[in-house]
Amino acid sequence: MKAVKQNELSVDPDTGRKVRLIFSGLLLLVVIFLILDIFLGSVSIKPIDVIRAIFTHSHGDFETIILKFRLPKAITALTVGVALSLSGLQMQTVFRNPMAGPDVLGISSGASLGVAFVILGFSSNITPESLNGLGNWILVAASWIGAGAVMLLIMIISSRVKDIMTILILGIMLSAGISAVVTIMQYFSNETMLKAYVIWTMGSLGNLTVNQLNVLLISVSAGIILSLFSSKMLNALLLGENYAGSIGLNVKFARAVIFASTSILAGSVTAFCGPIGFIGIAVPHIVRILFKTSDHKVLIPGTVLMGGVVMLFSDIVSQLPGSESVLPVNAVTSLIGIPVVIWVIFRNRKYTGSF
């Protein structure tokens, strides 16, 4: 009798097969885009030369371009995409707000405030060149703290204000307030500090040193592990704090873990690459449409893969393959993300408070 029932129900093997199929497809796309991102760029390099550059240890111009620039940049793009998307997914669930994302609610601004404190506030001896080794960790930690502080503030606000749009507006206010503080700090800082900070704000995917890339990879890996650990808690939080508590979740502990991983993910990216918009808010929605589920055991790996795909794609487009010029990657991610965000806003008009 039970066996018959199983076939009628939603948890049949078909669903499992479909999920596995989408996962395989996404994984394939990640690999393809990663390769394309290395192969394509402003300098045309023949595929055979690319392969030779990667697998032989010669020291020509092509080798330098591939190994010193394109490969780190592609890995950075992948990591940034994963980190921002995952932080967006977690924020949307914890705040139960479909419009939540690291850039929208001011988390990225908070991280940049942390960075500003380090570069502008502490010492005139810090220059981009001296920001190596331990310096990078200080920078990244400041960024985490800044991101975490804003998360906490938004959490306090959203426990009082339930309206999604009001929280968004408050998030924008918070961002504006933070940039004002940063501007004031810039005004009072000396020339060297200012230069270091301005260079940081222009940060993109391609400017990371090997050391910085290592710090980024380690931090983001930690964030992903925490996130995977939180999948059961995130599922419970979908129902809201009261229900989550009533089914046995320690809400305070869950929040602390999720806040930590979100701050690490969003903060690390902002520390080295500057604010990159709309990936964090848009990718989780694309994944939900794709998998048609609310289960974080599926959504988390899905978001990891899709975040990588979207960011690599954005990076490829921003290089305008075949041309000499390069677009800011922020412009590309915005153009991809904004239609998704608009779609979510329109859909939510009839079904507020959900995602």
Next chain:
Amino acid sequence: MKKNLKEILSLDSLKIGYVSGKNENILLPPLNASADRGELIAVIGRNGIGKSTLLRTLTGLQRLLGGEIFYSGKSIREFSRMELAQKVGYISTEIVKVNNMSVYDLVAMGRFPHTNWTGKIEKIDHEVILDAIEKTSMSSFCGKFISELSDGERQKAMIARILAQDTGIMVMDEPTAFLDVAGKYEILYLMNMLSRKNNKTIIYSTHDLQMAISQSDKIWLILDNKLIEGAPEDIMLSGAFDHLFNSSTVKFNSEDGTFSSTKDTLGNIFIEGEGSKRYWTEKAINRAGFKVSKEKRIPYIIVPSESDYSWQLVTETGILRFITVYELIASLRGTISGPI
């Protein structure tokens, strides 16, 4: 006092309320009550008296500010969150709105305290979930998204969720509040069945006093100065329901468990006839502000009998006939002003 082995929950001088800053805001005087296995208990009280706070305190979502709650003799303070979630399940008035969440997924949430840290649904969990879905007759909705359900269906799915949680006690805060009449009775029937057949103790708050009286095994009546518990009939006979109304214009009839307004009567009128037609005519007369008198005096009403299909109003000037109660009442109102 004799030790009751069936007792699953008892409140001992329980103080409930809110903590704001350093101040403890205690809502009610200490509460004493108990619940047995398999009982359906309605919590009744005026708006804002603290029904929700009491239910939230029972589920451990709010701290108790004094006294004790015992689950099968063990204090609630000794339970961890996870352990408590295996004793008591909860449905609040909050409507769960999550896109892309199927009924199965929602019910599977009930397995939270039983699964490992990854939340993996094992075969046994799967069977419990299917069983819960079947008991609430939601099998045909299993793969549907909860955002596509009607209010009543969603509430049944929520009940399936606490069934899957496999707790002895289910606490529900106004489970029928936003449902239509048919939905209300369906949910109440389900609650009744779960308490009878599955031996679940269900504690629910409601504003529907008549439904509570007719369907519950026990009532916890919360008044400003105390909590009164007992079978609905005991409380009715004690006249305690009258304390629910602090105005003098509404009165509870302990004879038939209905309410009536105590407004001044427009007059007395005699009704001749028997059966359901008489019953409903009396109701209409009462509503219109008249009282039914026992003395046969003109004018009086004759309700339709089998040989006669119309209501007759016998007055001094003659007999008026009406096809409907509506016309009868309209005529009474129009022709008679002041005491008859």
